[in-house]
Amino acid sequence: MELYTLSAAELAKLLREGKCTATDILDSVFARIDAVENKVEAFVTITREEAYAKAKEIDEKFARGEKLHPLAGIPIAIKDNICTNGVLTTCSSKMLYNFVPPYDATVMQKLNDCGAILIGKANMDEFAMGSSTETSYFKKTKNPRGLDRVPGGSSGGSAAAVAAGMAPISLGSDTGGSIRQPASFCGVVGLKPTYGAVSRFGLIAFASSLDQIGPFGRTVGDVAMLFSAICGRDPMDATSSKHEHADVLAAIQGDVKGLRIGIPAEYYGDGIDAEVREKVMAAVKQLEEAGAIVKEISLPSTKYALSAYYILASAEASSNLARFDGVKYGYRAKEYSDLTDMYERTRSEGFGEEVKRRIMLGTFVLSSGYYDAYYNRAKLLQRQIADEFARGFEECDVMITPTSPSTAFQFGANTSDPVKMYAADVCTINVNIAGLPGISIPCGNGADGLPIGLQIIGPKFSEDVLLRTAANYERICGGFNTVADLA
Amino acid sequence: MDYEIVVGLEVHAELNTATKIYCGCKNSFGSEVNSNCCPICTGMPGSLPSLNEKVVDYAIRMGHALNCTINNVCKQDRKNYFYPDLPKAYQISQYDVPLCENGYLDIIMDEDGNTKRIGVTRIHIEEDAGKLLHAERFSGSLVDMNRCGVPLVEIVSEPDIRSSKEAKSYLEGIKAILGYLDISDCKMQEGSIRCDVNVSVRPAGNDTFGTRVEMKNVNSFSAAERAIDYEAQRQIAVLEKGGVVLQETRRWDDVNGINEVLRSKEDAQDYRYFPDPDLLTIVVDEAHVQELKDSIPELPVHRLQRYLREYGLPYFDSNLLVENLDKAAFFEKTAALGAAPKSVTNWLLGDITKVLNDKNCLLSDTKMTPEKLAEMIALIDKKEISNNAGKTVLDEIIFSDKTPAQVVEEKGLKQISDSSFLEGIADEVIAANPKAVEDYKKGKTNVVGFLVGQCMRASKGQGNPATLKEIVERKLVAL
Numbered sequence: 001m002e003l004y005t006l007s008a009a010e011l012a013k014l015l016r017e018g019k020c021t022a023t024d025i026l027d028s029v030f031a032r033i034d035a036v037e038n039k040v041e042a043f044v045t046i047t048r049e050e051a052y053a054k055a056k057e058i059d060e061k062f063a064r065g066e067k068l069h070p071l072a073g074i075p076i077a078i079k080d081n082i083c084t085n086g087v088l089t090t091c092s093s094k095m096l097y098n099f100v101p102p103y104d105a106t107v108m109q110k111l112n113d114c115g116a117i118l119i120g121k122a123n124m125d126e127f128a129m130g131s132s133t134e135t136s137y138f139k140k141t142k143n144p145r146g147l148d149r150v151p152g153g154s155s156g157g158s159a160a161a162v163a164a165g166m167a168p169i170s171l172g173s174d175t176g177g178s179i180r181q182p183a184s185f186c187g188v189v190g191l192k193p194t195y196g197a198v199s200r201f202g203l204i205a206f207a208s209s210l211d212q213i214g215p216f217g218r219t220v221g222d223v224a225m226l227f228s229a230i231c232g233r234d235p236m237d238a239t240s241s242k243h244e245h246a247d248v249l250a251a252i253q254g255d256v257k258g259l260r261i262g263i264p265a266e267y268y269g270d271g272i273d274a275e276v277r278e279k280v281m282a283a284v285k286q287l288e289e290a291g292a293i294v295k296e297i298s299l300p301s302t303k304y305a306l307s308a309y310y311i312l313a314s315a316e317a318s319s320n321l322a323r324f325d326g327v328k329y330g331y332r333a334k335e336y337s338d339l340t341d342m343y344e345r346t347r348s349e350g351f352g353e354e355v356k357r358r359i360m361l362g363t364f365v366l367s368s369g370y371y372d373a374y375y376n377r378a379k380l381l382q383r384q385i386a387d388e389f390a391r392g393f394e395e396c397d398v399m400i401t402p403t404s405p406s407t408a409f410q411f412g413a414n415t416s417d418p419v420k421m422y423a424a425d426v427c428t429i430n431v432n433i434a435g436l437p438g439i440s441i442p443c444g445n446g447a448d449g450l451p452i453g454l455q456i457i458g459p460k461f462s463e464d465v466l467l468r469t470a471a472n473y474e475r476i477c478g479g480f481n482t483v484a485d486l487a
Numbered sequence: 488m489d490y491e492i493v494v495g496l497e498v499h500a501e502l503n504t505a506t507k508i509y510c511g512c513k514n515s516f517g518s519e520v521n522s523n524c525c526p527i528c529t530g531m532p533g534s535l536p537s538l539n540e541k542v543v544d545y546a547i548r549m550g551h552a553l554n555c556t557i558n559n560v561c562k563q564d565r566k567n568y569f570y571p572d573l574p575k576a577y578q579i580s581q582y583d584v585p586l587c588e589n590g591y592l593d594i595i596m597d598e599d600g601n602t603k604r605i606g607v608t609r610i611h612i613e614e615d616a617g618k619l620l621h622a623e624r625f626s627g628s629l630v631d632m633n634r635c636g637v638p639l640v641e642i643v644s645e646p647d648i649r650s651s652k653e654a655k656s657y658l659e660g661i662k663a664i665l666g667y668l669d670i671s672d673c674k675m676q677e678g679s680i681r682c683d684v685n686v687s688v689r690p691a692g693n694d695t696f697g698t699r700v701e702m703k704n705v706n707s708f709s710a711a712e713r714a715i716d717y718e719a720q721r722q723i724a725v726l727e728k729g730g731v732v733l734q735e736t737r738r739w740d741d742v743n744g745i746n747e748v749l750r751s752k753e754d755a756q757d758y759r760y761f762p763d764p765d766l767l768t769i770v771v772d773e774a775h776v777q778e779l780k781d782s783i784p785e786l787p788v789h790r791l792q793r794y795l796r797e798y799g800l801p802y803f804d805s806n807l808l809v810e811n812l813d814k815a816a817f818f819e820k821t822a823a824l825g826a827a828p829k830s831v832t833n834w835l836l837g838d839i840t841k842v843l844n845d846k847n848c849l850l851s852d853t854k855m856t857p858e859k860l861a862e863m864i865a866l867i868d869k870k871e872i873s874n875n876a877g878k879t880v881l882d883e884i885i886f887s888d889k890t891p892a893q894v895v896e897e898k899g900l901k902q903i904s905d906s907s908f909l910e911g912i913a914d915e916v917i918a919a920n921p922k923a924v925e926d927y928k929k930g931k932t933n934v935v936g937f938l939v940g941q942c943m944r945a946s947k948g949q950g951n952p953a954t955l956k957e958i959v960e961r962k963l964v965a966l
Binding site: 082089091096099105202204209237322328366 | 526529530531532533534535536537538565567569571574575576577630757759760761764765766767
């Protein structure tokens with residue numbers, strides 16, 4: 001058995017039994033990277049040297065018999081919009097092609113404290129804007145389950161690295177579906193936590209009120225373990241919650257007897273591929289057989305979500321991305337005549353098309369005279385959508401929907417039509433708008449052999465229930481942990 | 488035609504909290520360039536602000552002092568614009584819901600202490616920007632980010648001010664309150680108080696406002712006076728020639744005493760304000776708001792009016808006293824010990840202030856106490872020492888633990904009123920100055936002062952000058 005195919009939990013067990021070392025794990029993982037990264041292109045930066053140095057420290061600690069966190073010695077890939085002290089952090093943008101943060105994001109600090117080993121920074125859509133990782137300035141990441149397909153996005157590199165066996169676990173970020181949709185496309189597990197569950201300090205912001213960092217893994221247990229390591233209140237992030245999180249590792253052992261599963265009709269209508277609907281409902285049926293209670297519910301405001309999202313997210317992005325102006329770090333235009341010209345050239349040359357499109361949209365909706373018509377109305381819709389979810393959760397404990405309308409699409413399929421690309425997030429966006437947690441797990445394959453994902457949505461801070469539901473399905477279907485065959 | 492000048496002021500004051508508004512960096516002036524900054528105040532990608540709650544407390548206290556309504560639930564907004572001294576390309580400020588609003592400041596209008604009420608529209612909190620530096624050896628500009636994230640309050644007045652003199656009183660009133668509350672260093676030269684001036688004019692008796700012009704770069708209170716007078720005259724000249732005043736922003740050039748257009752109304756920036764999603768709604772509980780209200784000391788205007796009324800002090804003295812809370816408190820304590828109020832202010836605002844200025848120190852840096860000053864004044868009142876000897880006593884006690892009585896004893900400063908001793912001195916002086924006596928006989932009575940002075944010298948300063956004057960005059964008449 002190759003170490004790179006094992007889950008983080010299995011690796012942690014072997015490390016404690018003395019059957020392998022952290023260095024052995026890295027040897028296996030880097031051998032896998034050497035073998036398949038040229039096909040997948042999941043990483044912007046690989047931190048081999050630093051990783052081996054860290055593994056040596058961890059191995060010494062194990063040798064001394066120190067009691068270490070379950071993540072100690074476990075390799076992890078981190079999305080390239082999460083700041084890593086001394087390691088290039090580009091947001092897959094020309095604008096930050098040379099940016100080396102002088103500090104660690106809070107999640108990185110926590111992972112370092114656990115002894116997890118950073119092996120590289122994962123490719124993504126530029127500034128997390130996209131659903132296919134095609135907007136990266138540096139490279140196009142391929143879907144390990146079908147190399148002619150996109151891995152989804154924006155956390156495409158994080159999902160692909162895990163699916164390809166180049167890392168057992170990774171972190172991504174999710175603003176409108178950027179963890180769940182690539183998890184669905186790549187056939188792995190991805191959790192978007194409740195807004196405020198995980199500190200955003202050090203996450204280079206796209207849309208501050210929607211962004212949330214979350215874990216990828218090939219098993220529900222790994223995702224639960226990684227979530228429990230990164231969640232919790234952070235004084236450096238005013239929006240992080242003081243909520244006392246449940247013990248998710250214990251929770252996933254529970255069953256689903258009596259669990260009320262809501263099926264919102266609006267998520268199964270036109271625009272969702274028939275085979276996706278069938279596979280998701282088949283999985284729901286299996287959970288029902290295991291003792292869950294299934295009921296149809298309705299979320300009529302779902303149709304407004306995309307419009308509200310693109311106004312709110314773009315408005316915040318237009319302000320968040322204003323700091324990339326060529327003055328302090330990152331890219332600066334080579335030639336310019338004066339200050340205004342420097343700003344204009346730097347931002348015209350440094351940002352890609354999709355980023356510029358959203359900055360312009362966001363600038364427009366915040367402009368004097370348009371603010372009420374767009375931003376304020378989108379805020380009202382946000383409230384309406386959140387209230388509707390809250391009422392829905394009076395009738396059920398979780399909701400199950402498709403994660404994405406289809407399996408992974410081909411490169412270039414949606415790049416010429418931004419609105420079509422935005423529609424890829426139609427099932428996931430509401431969850432961000434309402435600040436809720438959502439998880440995507442594999443539930444079979446489409447006719448093209450590519451993975452289909454189902455999404456479980458819960459009320460705020462119900463990660464334990466989502467993970468328990470996911471783990472039950474994982475047990476029913478005999479496990480998700482498959483590394484893509486890239487031979 | 489007669490015109491009325493209408494002025495509104497926007498005062499920015501840096502708050503003197505120990506740390507900055509959104510990070511833990513030190514808030515201090517004059518540190519080495521770019522030494523008080525971190526990823527947060529330099530706007531590094533991924534960094535997030537966390538509000539320093541002291542800033543809210545300070546601003547609420549200012550709000551109470553200016554009789555404002557406190558919005559104990561309010562938010563922070565982003566003001567978006569590009570400038571190299573603004574690292575995030577937005578300033579965190581407050582837009583439509585300021586922390587404090589609808590207040591007023593009473594300014595003193597005359598020496599009787601009559602006041603005029605100037606409305607305060609709002610007070611909000613915001614962060615300061617950095618500073619651009621221009622060094623000859625670099626082709627471009629440099630930026631010092633020490634000031635990024637220094638907390639500010641912006642205090643906006645209603646257009647209730649009608650002259651440059653009123654504007655100055657208003658600014659001095661605001662400054663005095665900031666000092667009383669000890670929430671700002673109030674050093675104009677360090678930029679800790681800055682102001683923007685809005686000026687319009689209208690024909691006297693007209694009740695609609697004229698077109699308003701905003702002036703930037705007004706860096707001192709006296710510059711504000713000059714800038715207002717200049718701009719009002721400029722607008723009046725435009726109107727007199729049949730022209731129209733344009734709504735624009737102008738830059739005051741204090742060196743040349745003129746202003747010039749910075750930008751016109753058409754170029755006004757759209758700041759695209761929206762609520763900062765990185766920060767929570769500010770919620771201050773009512774009890775804490777009240778607690779802050781209870782901590783406000785008696786304010787300068789009320790204190791000044793009380794000094795005029797209770798102590799019968801002249802306006803000039805009262806005004807100087809209330810400028811500084813330490814001096815005012817010292818004055819009141821000394822007067823409470825029985826010293827005549829006017830004697831106290833003479834000493835406090837005269838010789839004591841001179842020593843403080845000479846040594847560049849504060850009253851609290853000295854060993855002067857109300858008890859010592861009251862004792863010294865009592866010695867003078869009882870004619871135990873002369874007023875001049877009082878100055879010697881002051882020099883001895885101000886930086887030591889000695890009491891006035893000890894100094895009088897040690898230095899032999901006790902005033903001599905014993906007439907037989909003084910008569911003898913007067914006889915000697917008159918005998919030694921026949922020329923002065925001749926002059927006196929010719930009607931030059933002012934030689935009396937000269938002769939008394941000679942007597943004082945002969946008594947080594949200890950003679951009672953009043954007694955000596957009587958004796959000398961009596962003897963001259965008798966000659």
